[in-house]
Amino acid sequence: MALGFYFDMTRCVGCRACQLACKDKNRLDVGIVLRNAKTYEVGEFPNVKTYSYSASCNHCENPACVAVCPTGAMYKAEDGTVICDTKLCNGCQMCAMACPYKVPQYDAVANIVHKCDACAYLRAKGQNPACVDACPSRALDFGDIDELKAKYGEGLTNEIAALAVPDITNPNLLIKAKEIALDENFVELPM
DSSP states (O other), X not given: OOEEEEEETTTOOOOOHHHHHHHHHTTOOXXXXXXXXXXXXXXXXXXXXXXXXXXXXOOOSSOHHHHHOSSSOEEEOTTSOEEEOTTTOOSOOHHHHHOTTOOOEXXXXXXXXXXXXXXXXXXXXXXXXXXXXXXXXXXXXXEEHHHHHHHHOSSOBSXXXXXXXXXXXXXXXXXXXXXXXXXXXXXXXXX
16 A cells, blocks of 8 residues: 555645645644645746645655665655654754655754654544645545545646656655646746
């Protein structure tokens, strides 16, 4: 079984409710963001289009962060999610440097790394990750990747121009992407 996120870009309005819910539920310090919602622009005036993307850990099949962690703090759980045991983390940041998606976030105050665990404590109680339930447009879902593929149909991808990274980790991510999200001539808009 492989667990991961589904993101419907055609439904996302860029409100960042997912990002705020994640920050709130995980009681994260200033500067630490485990779900990062961004908006991108493609084209030139007067033909400009935008799209938003909500990113977090992709709970990869071959996580680069796990491969380089010298203490075993970063590991794959039995359910396939990638977890960071902050009690074992020595703050070396090797995982943050290795992740092609720049997911692990270094907390300089605590000298540890944080990352999305898909709200393991909520899932243990039969609930969804906080970001999923917070989305007013229902653009996010989480679960078994094969079940998500069956539920949301064909035409899903795990590659968009804003995520242009080497395909070395096999991310457990499904995106219903807008066509413009494949255009490499994008600009990230400030928040």
